[in-house]
Amino acid sequence: MPMNLRVPVPVRETQAAEGLPRRGFTVEEVERMVACGILQEDERLELIGGELVPMPAKGIRHEVLKAALLRHWLRNVPEPLQVVPETTFRLSVDTFLEPDVIVYRAPVQLPDITGPNILLAVEIADSTLGYDLQRKPSIYAAFGVRELWVIDAVRSVVHVHREPGDGGFSRVTVAQADATLAGHLVPELPLRLDALALDWKG
Numbered sequence: 001m002p003m004n005l006r007v008p009v010p011v012r013e014t015q016a017a018e019g020l021p022r023r024g025f026t027v028e029e030v031e032r033m034v035a036c037g038i039l040q041e042d043e044r045l046e047l048i049g050g051e052l053v054p055m056p057a058k059g060i061r062h063e064v065l066k067a068a069l070l071r072h073w074l075r076n077v078p079e080p081l082q083v084v085p086e087t088t089f090r091l092s093v094d095t096f097l098e099p100d101v102i103v104y105r106a107p108v109q110l111p112d113i114t115g116p117n118i119l120l121a122v123e124i125a126d127s128t129l130g131y132d133l134q135r136k137p138s139i140y141a142a143f144g145v146r147e148l149w150v151i152d153a154v155r156s157v158v159h160v161h162r163e164p165g166d167g168g169f170s171r172v173t174v175a176q177a178d179a180t181l182a183g184h185l186v187p188e189l190p191l192r193l194d195a196l197a198l199d200w201k202g
Helices: 027-036 060-076 129-134 136-142
Strands: 045-048 051-054 081-085 089-092 095-097 101-105 118-125 147-152 157-165 168-175
Touching: 027 045, 027 095, 060 081, 060 101, 060 118, 095 136, 118 129, 129 136, 129 147, 136 147, 136 157, 136 168
Parallel strands: 118 147
Antiparallel strands: 045 051, 045 095, 081 101, 089 095, 101 118, 147 157, 157 168
């Protein structure tokens, strides 16, 4: 076996005994673990309140829809809007998420992104729909993200979350695939799911 061939290390998942404290991590500590090789760069993880959450592999419907959405928006995005896919969104010292797409407006720079200066966050869900609809919105809302779309890649509907507060988003609506959507703060980027060119065969 060539010496430079890296053998993937399986992700170990543990569950603490009920009632026992768990050791929390910070974003900085997780980044150091990646730099040292303890965690692999391509591992799909999010850090929520100091706990590492392994994310399942993305399904083909997720990837096809994300690619089509990005093609559509990146062809049409006007200055000074910025459309960025799959960035690590550092919300606090012990929390980061990896949304599929975020939209913000220059002169804000990517390292300076916070919840309130994100104009729209997009999560595309196939195998993680329950998590993306139940847990994720409360996290985004708590950190001041003003609008979140959770796109159900299987049923082709968009769950639109607006008006964030401490208890989550107070306004949630569902848009069907034939509805033309536009973010409340980014009307320049309309979206209609059934108008996207989706190639399920790759």
